Amino acid sequence: MSHSDFVAVSGFAILFALMVLRVPIGVAMGLVGVGGFAAIAGVKPALNLLAQSPIRTVTDFNLSLIPFFILMGVLATNSGMSRELFRAGYAWLGQFRGGMALSTIAACAGFSAISGSSVATAATMTKIAHPEMKRVGYSDDVSTGVIAAGGTLGILIPPSVVLAVYAYITEQDVGKLFIAGVVPGLLAVLMYMATVRVAYGRKLPKGATFELGKAVRSLAGVWAVLVLFIAIIGSIYLGIATATEAAAVGSVLTALIGILRRRLGFHALMESLIEALRTSVAIYTILIGAILFGYFLAITQTPQKITAILVSWDLGAYGTLAVILGFFLLMGCILDAMAMIILLVPIVYPVIVQLGFDPIWFGIIIVMTVELGLITPPVGMNVFVINTISRDVSLPTIFRGVLPFVATDIIRLAILVLFPAIVLFLPGTMK
């Protein structure tokens, strides 16, 4: 084993040891990055990385869309948009068998269109939809399973904070990635709704009868979300605004809508800003660490070596892809979605490029895989969040309810792997 291989292997061992001992993931990556770089290039150049790199990361204009999109999601949550989405969904879909589950999925989709976070989507929907479903006689496994699955839409339907970070680390166009998420996101919504009908259809109660007047009135509460989504995604699609500008304008408009409808006061605004700040800082910390870690990866040539190993296994492009996706699913047991993308994508990305896969397509595929990790046993972040909010529902119950959705997720992943055009068609029409 050469010196640099030894440093690389020990670096990863120390990284995982620190992470298991609860050291913030970004800090573990940053320290191992600096330490590993020092072991090869010397202490002084390694410490100099700390003088240059973190300050560059936090002042990078391309990253500023992250706090803005987070702010937009938090403002939307705090102005009660999720409840109105659920009501509107129910007014239209309640007439069908399992209508309330279908409305939950529709509301999750609508909420995802303004929030870029799966965990936030699942948390909000648990509070709103779970008591309602319980009231009309849904069993706990079905209702929480639907919410856990619906929550994962947050990461796929633009704007998505995870996709924005993927764009940054792979130097891809964030606008194209957002647009690429639209069709797979809609496919996910339809497939989740179909899953409700196929897996649970007969057991579920029918909702209220359809009243056109009531349904139309229910739209009064949600038109703002629709307009906002179309304005943001439309302006990115047409190239009118950069994603950062769209994000900033989006959060100001969300705040204005909330203020005008008397849903946001000064206190709620302040709370939203603080909430957005905390989440953004947590993400920036991982980014600072990841970029320091990147110097360590580069000097030890780890990505190239991993590429060489994977290629030497001769599994073919799709075999190698399967190994990578399997590895991500496994890591999903201990790492959250954002951390996985930031830590692992730089390592496997060169392999993907060398195998000839499209980087935009891979972005969608990997985000879907990570999102699958949010609901797969034994550990799934969305399932935990639901469990923290609805204390009376046990983890195994939620996992049992979410299983049919895990199955559809795998089918959807297979469809998109086999037919990349579903992902790539829409961004291909952008200028």
Add this chain to the structure above:
Amino acid sequence: MRFAQALEKLSIAIEKVAAVLLAAITLLIVASAIGRYGFAAPIPDAFDVSRYLLGATILWGFASVGFRGSHIKVDLFAEMMPAGLRRLVDIFAWSVLLLFTVLLTWKMGERVLSAAASGETTFDLRLPAWPMMALIAAGAAVSTVAILARILIIARGEGGLDAFEDAEAASSLDDIDE
């Protein structure tokens, strides 16, 4: 408990300042976009000023997240440990964070001094860049104190580390009820 409560208040005060800064940056970018598209007159230095101020916001927020313990971390194993062991692990984890932050403060400080010496400026108005960088480095310095405070709180058995998902989930917990 008075010690922990006083620190909690200070941390919230810092967060409020950083939050107002975040709002200001958002408005600055919106105003600049409107100026550019609507009137072909962008605000000079909106780009540089907003990115430096965002850096400052993040580093001052770093102090608050370091104090609260809500960084993204692997909570799973720690939550399975008995309380005594978990306290030791938490102290270790936050000492590592402290080490990183001390190094960061030191090196960022050097970076500010070199920017001041070489006369780095913003792009449009040629404003000196170092005072804004100093604001960022000051955030790192405040963070060391905040992290040290959390370590003391854990050591005195007055608190632990928040699970990180609380940061996101909490916002949804006060969803407005009608």
